Amino acid sequence: MVDPTPDPDSGPPAEHVTAPLFASYRDSAHEAFQAPSATVLAARAQRRGRRRVTLAAAAVVVTAVGGVAFAATAVDRGQPDFTDRSPAPSSSVTPPPSTTPSPSESSPSSSPPSRSATGPAAIDLSKVDWGNTTVVLPATRDDNDCPVGRITTRGGSWPEADGHGRGSIRGSYAEGAATLGELDGEPRTEAVVYITCLAAGGDSGDSSGQLLVVTQRGNDLVGLGYVGPLAQVYGPLRITDRRLAVTVTQKYGDTSQQRTYRWNGTRFVQVAGPTAFPSPPS
Structure with a gap:
């Protein structure tokens, strides 16, 4: 069975120490949570407005730059890619010279040449x-x-x-x-x-x-x-x-x-x- 008598060497009880602290916090809490004055609130609102305008302008600039870049990419992709490479040389094979004489080199025919289409018709x-x-x-x-x-x-x-x-x-x-x-x-x-x-x-x-x-x-x-x-x-x-x-x-x-x-x-x-x-x- 525990003896309820306090030990004089252990110091005062805990509730006797914390109670005054909580009472002190309670009495001064209204000071920590006191609303700022109207002047402070107006200054804060003005700073927030300038920050929003700055952020909106930055967003517009970023959007515009992105749109231009996208448009440039789209236009550039609409055209064929040009390279500086020269076409590969043709590998066509030169045919051997023909042994058949050309019309200008053909042997003369024994038959007389035909008349011009614009001349008179030949009489048989x-x-x-x-x-x-x-x-x-x-x-x-x-x-x-x-x-x-x-x-x-x-x-x-x-x-x-x-x-x-x-x-x-x-x-x-x-x-x-x-x-x-x-x-x-x-x-x-x-x-x-x-x-x-x-x-x-x-x-x-x-x-x-x-x-x-x-x-x-x-x-x-x-x-x-x-x-x-x-x-x-x-x-x-x-x-x-x-x-x-x-x-x-x-x-x-x-x-x-x-x-x-x-x-x-x-x-x-x-x-x-x-x-x-x-x-x-x-």
């Missing part, structure tokens, strides 16, 4: 109807029976006019096709036909037949020149190397000769074969 001499066509006749002939200039055949002949008798043109003496070939050195084909020119007044034409070389000039058929002797019988013809070989037979005899003619730029001249038939026996 193999399809000309010589009995129904227009020909410009030349001036060079051994007699004056043939007209000079443009004549037109109808039904195989042209009519008498201007002091000249009627005449005719056909493909050959035997009324076959014309002989075609190149004779004047130009890139075109000529036709060798048989022509008769009658004297005015009803000549039978027995002594007027001859060969005529026809070519194309522009849109016209033009007589280049007459070939061979008058009033003889003409057999097969052959064109070789711009030369016309003619088989001609004496009309009232049995003598046949091979004569060759060439164009000299003005007329056809004989370059090979006999130049005349022998005289008939007396």
Whole structure:
């Protein structure tokens, strides 16, 4: 059992020490929590207002700077990135030289060059109807029976006019096709036909037949020149190397000769074969 009598050596009880302290705090507490004066409160409010304005301005500046940076980034990303790197050199392989000649180096063709698209259309001499066509006749002939200039055949002949008798043109003496070939050195084909020119007044034409070389000039058929002797019988013809070989037979005899003619730029001249038939026996 505890003795309630206090020990005189242990000092006063605890409540006797703390009670005065709590009483002192209670009596002075109103001083520690006393509200500040109106002047202090106004100064504090003014400082808080300036702080809020400063913070708001700083926030605006930060927002603006961030927006500009974002916009610059967006614009910059809208464009392609350019680098200073040069493109890699091409590694194309040079093909070996072709052994096929170019068009400018190609060998010449044996066929004549085509006419320009803007020039006159070429006349196919193999399809000309010589009995129904227009020909410009030349001036060079051994007699004056043939007209000079443009004549037109109808039904195989042209009519008498201007002091000249009627005449005719056909493909050959035997009324076959014309002989075609190149004779004047130009890139075109000529036709060798048989022509008769009658004297005015009803000549039978027995002594007027001859060969005529026809070519194309522009849109016209033009007589280049007459070939061979008058009033003889003409057999097969052959064109070789711009030369016309003619088989001609004496009309009232049995003598046949091979004569060759060439164009000299003005007329056809004989370059090979006999130049005349022998005289008939007396």
